[in-house]
Each structure stands twice: as C-alpha cells, then as structure tokens.
Amino acid sequence: MNSTATTTCEIDVLKASHRATWDSGDYAAVARDLVTEVAGAAVTAARPGPGDSLLDVATGTGNAAIPSALKGARVTGLDLAPSLLEVARHEAAVAGVDIEWVEADAEDLPFPDASYDKVLSVLGVQFAPHHETCARELARVVRPGGEIILCSWTPEGFIGQFFKTIGPYMPSPPVGASPPPLWGDERHVGRLFARLDVEFEFKRRSVMFRQQSPSVFVDYMARNYGPLLKARERLTPEGRWQELRADLVTLSESFNRVPGGFSVPSEFLLARGLRQWAP
C-alpha cells in the first residue's frame, strides 16, 4: 500500500468515527437545550431573507437552517451524521419549510464554486479535523461579496475547557488533525482565511447553561453529547471514567455562578467574514 492510500484510508476511518460520535447519544436534545441561542446569534448576523441562497455547514438538526428558511432564504443544510439529518428533515416538515438536506463532509463540499450568498456554521466546522481544508471549502462555495458566519466555542470558555479536560484521557488525534477550540480564536481564523480573500470581524458572546448542579450537568452531557458519551464508553472498562467525571465536575464548579445550583456562561466566538470581490 502506498502512503497516499494509507492516508485516504486513515481519513475514512477518522470520518467514520466522527459520524458515529455525532450519531450517538441525543444531540437533538443538546441542540435544543444548549445551542438554540447560539444558532439564533448566527442567523441574526447572517440576516437571511427572500432571494438569499444560504448553506448551513454541519447543520446537525437544522438549528440555524430552519430559522433561516423561515425568514425566506433558499437553504441547504449539510452534515456528516445521517441520524441528525433525519431529525432535521422532521423538524423542517413541522415548521413547514422546504430545505435541501445533504449528507457530506465539510472538508469536501459537493457544490460548485461561488454557489451561495451566505455560508454559516454553528459549532459545526470547528469539529472537522483539517482546518485549512475546511476554510478553503467555505471560501470556495461562497460568492464574491457573500458572507461567511461562524460560531465556535472559544478555547478559554467553558466548552473549550471541557474539551481540554477530556483531551488527556483520550488517544492523541491523528497527524494533521487540529483541536476544535482553535476555531474560537480570532488569530487562528484570521490566519486560516488570510490567503482566501475573506476578511473577518469578531465578537465574543456567551450563552448561559443551567442545570440543577454541576454533576447533573456532567451526567446529562455524558448521556447525550456524543464526544463525552464516547469518552465514557471508552474509559468505563478501563476504570478511568469516574476520574474524568470528577475532573469535569470540578471544572463545572469553577465556572458556576450560582452556589447550590448550576448556571455557567459558555463563551463562543461569532466571526463574520466578507468574501472580497476579485481585484
């Protein structure tokens, strides 16, 4: 087997494992309980309306795609995970909007150059492992004069730190894969798009997570949120899950604003990019 074949095979294995991660648990519940407001911020920034064509990359259950279609835009929602697209299809039917749903990879978008007026992604592309490839694809499919809107958990914020806590318990990511929270760093996003004729402006925002207590929150995530559910499945037979759970409860306590309860701000970066007209 030559090295190119090996690389392709490794990427396929990686993508299959990502698909299985997001298909597991109940991401629809997480999207509804924790992410609705973040998606709302992206839609407000994108200002979709009649006449706009809009692509929601890593749409999940259509958290941003459906509200965009309700505002009159012609919308495509793309995701790697078929079970989430099933939920999205159902939710769109309930909302009475017609959306094109596409199962594909954010790193290999199946659309011609300059296909969309607006491309957005809510806590989505940050989970694709090859950041440069993904940035190139986003910039390629948006038309000159069009906009890219991205919401990403920041490295310093609660979910960024949640992933940092999980990291040492899990195998190292494959060569060439970059950590998701980097998309929440202004300089990283600026660098990714520097040669792609997209100029960004940034705002840091927060959403509040509320639960009965830090441990109830961690257990909720371990049941429903694919990345933590997969970590629990892996670490339980090794006898290490309780250790990670305790670390996550400690982290959650350190961010908690309401002693005796759980009320935690989770920071995300709202990045709004304009694709320049060709000189």
Ligand SMILES: C[S@@+](CC[C@H](N)C(=O)[O-])C[C@H]1O[C@@H](n2cnc3c(N)ncnc32)[C@H](O)[C@@H]1O
């Ligand atoms: C945290 S969820 C966000 C979903 C949705 N945007 C929302 O706001 O609820 C991350 C999403 O990224 C998708 N995803 C991860 N890697 C992907 C890839 N390489 N290509 C397309 N989608 C991907 C997952 O399937 C999942 O739906």
